[in-house]
Amino acid sequence: MPPETTATPRFEPLVDAALIAALHAVDPIGLGGVSLRGYAGPTRENWLTALREMLPAEGSWRRLPLGISDERLLGGLDLTATLKLGRPIAQRGVLAEADGGTIVVAMAERMSVTTAARIAAVIDRGSVALARDGLSGEEQTAFGIVALDEGLEPDERPPEALLDRLAFRIDLGRLPPTADLPPIHDRRAVAEARDLLPSVAVTDALFEALATAAQNFGINSMRAVRFAICAARASAALDGRTEIEHDDAALAARLVLGPRATQMPSASEAPAAPDEPPPESMGEESGAEAPDAGDDDAAADKPLAETVTEAVVAALPSGLLAGLVAASTPSRGGAGQGRSDQTRKSSERGRPIGSRKGELRACARLALLDTLRAAAPWQRLRRATLGNSGAVRPAILVRADDFRVVRFKQRIRTTTIFVVDASGSSALHRLAEAKGAVETLLADCYVRRDEVALIAFRGQSAELLLPPTRSLTRTRRSLAQLPGGGGTPLAAGLKAAYDLATAIRRKGDSAMLVFLTDGQANVALDGRGSRAQAGEDVAVVARLVAAARLPGLVIDTSPRPQAKARQLAEAMTLRYLAMPTANPGLISAMVQAAA
C-alpha cells in the first residue's frame, strides 16, 4: 500500500520502483511512461516483467530499436504487398501499432532528437499524421513508453523532448543488481484501480500545492505538474479511494517532481527566479534548511503544500543534490544537448536525400516508391509486348531500368575550434573578440551546417568551454561566463585543441584550428609556472599538430606583432595573421577564407 512506504525508513528505492510500475500500469497514457536508467541486468528485467504483469494482457508490448527508420516508426509502403497487388499498400508504423500498449525504447540515451521529436508529436496529437511515400492520413494512437537509458555520463541521456513526456524516472544504480520487486499489486487490483480512475476527484488545493512545489523547485515544464496530478490520482485509485489524500500527493511529488528538481526552494519563499534558475542559488543551501524551506506563507494554513514540499526534498538525497548542482551549472537544457547533438550528427551522415537510377547492389537500398513510379507509365506498353507468352504474370512489370536506389547524403562537416588565450591583463578584451568571432561565424555557417567549439586556456590548464555545437542559444549561454586572467598555459591549450581535433577526425569529420594568442607561454603542460619548460612543451605539441596536418591559422593578438606567435604558426605549419585590433567580423571572414 502506498501509505506504508512514506512511514517506513523515508523511502525505499525498490519499493518506489515497484510503486512506479503499478502507478504507470494504472494510467499509462496519462503518465506517459518511465525512464529506466542503468545497465541491463536482472533487476531491469524483473522490473519490466513486473510491469508487464500489471498491464492489461491484451495490450501490445513493442520494442523500438535504435535508429528505426521513419517508414517503420510512422508508417510507409508495404513492400511485399505493394509488389504483389500492384497498387500501393500502406503499412502501419510501430507508433500506430502500439496503440493501447507499451513501447520499450532500447538505448534511449542514443536516440536522435529527430526521432524523439517525431514520437513527441505523436504523443501530443494522440495520433500519427502521415505524409510519406505517397501516403497520407491520420490514425489515432496512444501508448505508454518505457525508455531504457544506459547512459553513463551525466550528459548521456535520452533527448529532453522524450524525457519531458515521461512521468517517472528510476535510477537502477540505486537498486541492488539482482533484485525481485516486492509484489505490491496484481493485474486485477491494477485493473480495478483503472476503472476507478475517472471518479477520483482532484481538489483545487492539490493543483495549487503541486504547481507551487514545481515552481519552487525550478521545474519549468507544465507537464510535470500534470503528471504529478495523474500520479496522485492513480495512487488513490490503487488504494480503492476516490479521494486523494496527503499520502497520495506526497508520493506523486516524490516520484514525479523529485527527480526533476533543478533548485531548492529559496528560504524567503520569494517567487525565486522563476524562469532560469540562477546557478549560484542552487549550491549553497543544499541540505540544512531544506525541509522547513518554503513554508512561511502558504504552509501555515495549508499543510498539503508542506507535505508536498517535504516529499520532494526527501527525494533529493545529498549526493543527488550535488549532482544536480553540477549538472545544471552549465545550462538547464545543456545536459541532454551534448549527446543529442552527437547522435544527430551520426544520423545525419548518410541521410537519404531522394533517389537515383541505379543497380541493386549489395550496399544499395531500393527506393521502392520511386522504382514503382518509374515503372508505372510503361505498364500498358510492357503488358502489350509481353503478349500471352509468360505463364506467370506479375502484377507489375519492373525492368532493371526502373530500379531507383536511395541516395545518401554524406557530407563532411567542419568544426572550427577556437583556442583562445584567456590569461593575463588583455584577456577580457581578447575574449570579447573571440566570443564575437565565434558567434558571428556560427550565425554565418548555419547554412553549411558546420560547427564551432571554443577552448580557453588560463591559469594552469585549458578548458573546453564550448563543445562542438551549432546552436547559437547554447553558445551564448556557455560564453556568457567566460573567465579570464592568470598564467598562460599555451601548451595545454594546444594539447586540448589537438585532442579535440583528432577526436573529431576519428568521427570522420574535419577540424580546423584558430588560435588567438600572442605566442607567449609561461605555464608548462603539468601546470608548473616555468617559462623554459613551457616553451619546450609548446614545441612538442606544436610538432604533433604539424604532424597531424591540421589546417588552421594563428591570429596574433598582441598590440605589436610578436616573433613568438609567428614561430608558433610556423611550428604548426599554420597560417599566421597579425591582427592587433581584430574585430569579430574580420576574424570570422578570415576563418571562412581559410576553411
Add this chain to the structure above:
Amino acid sequence: MSLVYPFSAIVGQDEMKLALLIAAVDQSVGGVLVFGDRGTGKSTAVRALAALLPKRPAIDITKLVQQSGGPQEAPTAAKKAAKPQMEPIPVVDLPLGATEDRLVGALDIEKALTSGEKAFEPGLLARAHGGFLYIDEVNLLEDHLVDLLLDVTASGENVVEREGLSIRHPARFVLIGSGNPEEGELRPQLLDRFGLCLEVKTTADIKSRIEVVKRRDAFERDRAAFIEHWQKEEQKIRRRIVAGRAALPNVETPDHVVERIARLCMALGTDGLRGELTLMRAARALAALEGAKTIGDKHIQRVSLLALRHRLRRNPLDEVGSSLRIERALEEVFAA
C-alpha cells in the same frame, strides 16, 4: 481529427495569441514563428487556431494545376468559376518525417499502376493554398525540404518536375512554425520568411500555472465537455476574426503612421523593406481586430516587437539586445 484544445482556454501567452489572430485577420502579414520552451502550448495554440478560422469559397486545386509551358491563365479566374461552395480555411500540418513527394505532390501512383493514367496527386502545398502551413519543430526540418519551402514561399508557385510530370500550381500560404531554439538554429533565409516572430516562456505567475494545469487536466479527462464549456468564448473570438477580416480593407493608414514606421525601421537599421511592410500590415490587422478605423500609435507599439525582433542585424553577443533596442527606438520615435 481528434478534438483539439480550444484557443480561448489557453492561459496567458498573450503575445502568441495576438500574433496568431493577426495572421488570421491578414494572411499577407506573412506567417508566425513561435520559439519556446517545452510544454508552453506552442502547437496547441496553432492547432486551436484552425478551429476558429472562417470559411472561404472552396478552392479546387486540381483546376489550378497547369502544365508547364501551357498558356498562362490567371488563377483567380479559375477560382471565380468554381461553385460558391464554402470550406474552412485550411491549416495544413507538415508532419515530421514527411517526404518530398507528399509535400510538393507527385504522380498518382495508384492511378498510374492500375489504369496507366498519368495523373498528378496534389501534395500538402496544394492543400495549404490560401490557408496556413504549420511546421512543428521547424528547426529540425530536413534541409532539402527547407530549400523547397524557401522557393515556394518566395514565388507563390509550386513547380513539380518529376516522374514525367511537368506542372505548376499556385501555392500561397501562411507559414507557421514552432520549435525549441536549443535544438538548432533556423536558417536565416527561412527566418526571414516569417512575418512575425516571438518567443514563449513558461509563465512565472503561480496562479496562471495552476490554471494551466487545471484546464489541461479537465480537457484530458473529458474533451467533449471541455470544448462545449468554452464554446461561447470560442464564438466570440471567431466573430472578432470575421469582423476584423471584413474591416481590414477600410482601416486607414495616415501618413504620419507610415512615416513613424519608416523612422522606426531606419533607427533600427532593419534590412530591406520587409520589416516596414510587415509592421504596417500587422498594425493594420490589429486595428481591424480591435475595431479601430485608423492605425494608431498604440497599434504600432504593440506589434513592433513581433514584426521586427528577428530582422535586426544580428549582434549575437547581447542576448536581450533586440527587444531592448526596439523598445529604445520606439521611445525615441514616439517621443518626437
